[in-house]
Amino acid sequence: MEVDPKRQRAKKALNYIIPILKKFNFRWCISGSFACYLYGVKRPIAAIDIDVETYKDDPAFKRFIKEVEPFTQLPFQLWIDKNYDNWVMDVVFEKQLLSICTTSDLKLLNKKSQIYELYYKQGIPEPLFIDFEGIALPVAPKESVLKMKEALAHKKAVDRVDISGMQKLLDKS
Numbered sequence: 477m478e479v480d481p482k483r484q485r486a487k488k489a490l491n492y493i494i495p496i497l498k499k500f501n502f503r504w505c506i507s508g509s510f511a512c513y514l515y516g517v518k519r520p521i522a523a524i525d526i527d528v529e530t531y532k533d534d535p536a537f538k539r540f541i542k543e544v545e546p547f548t549q550l551p552f553q554l555w556i557d558k559n560y561d562n563w564v565m566d567v568v569f570e571k572q573l574l575s576i577c578t579t580s581d582l583k584l585l586n587k588k589s590q591i592y593e594l595y596y597k598q599g600i601p602e603p604l605f606i607d608f609e610g611i612a613l614p615v616a617p618k619e620s621v622l623k624m625k626e627a628l629a630h631k632k633a634v635d636r637v638d639i640s641g642m643q644k645l646l647d648k649s
Contacts, residue, residue, distance in 0.1 A: 490524070492547075506525065509523065523574070
């Protein structure tokens, strides 16, 4: 069987970050495009989005930030764009981007009201565990992944592929 270098790069990055997330006892899940990939949507591996159930000023999260600092490409900061109002940081390990945000601060733009609203109002929903290269990953539920993708005010072509793929998966359920 041929080794997929993108999958191997993702595996190495996950093997780096997961022990650190566990060290700080964070509840977390995979969301976004990598969640779509894990559910079976045909798309390339891009960033691995990790939602951490905590708030931006949590002392443990501040220690987490310090621990991953050697691989931090984008420092933890407020990121407001056409879709999101959230605190996020980018960690790059083995050329794999890990986009990490705190769920207590994650807001999405409500397209109807044009107001940013808290996305995880009651914390991260119960994840589904999916095996990826021998790693059991907690993945946001399909409905949650689809909702987040649909909430994007401006969708790229790959987002439309993710939405279509996730909708097909839910229709089969």
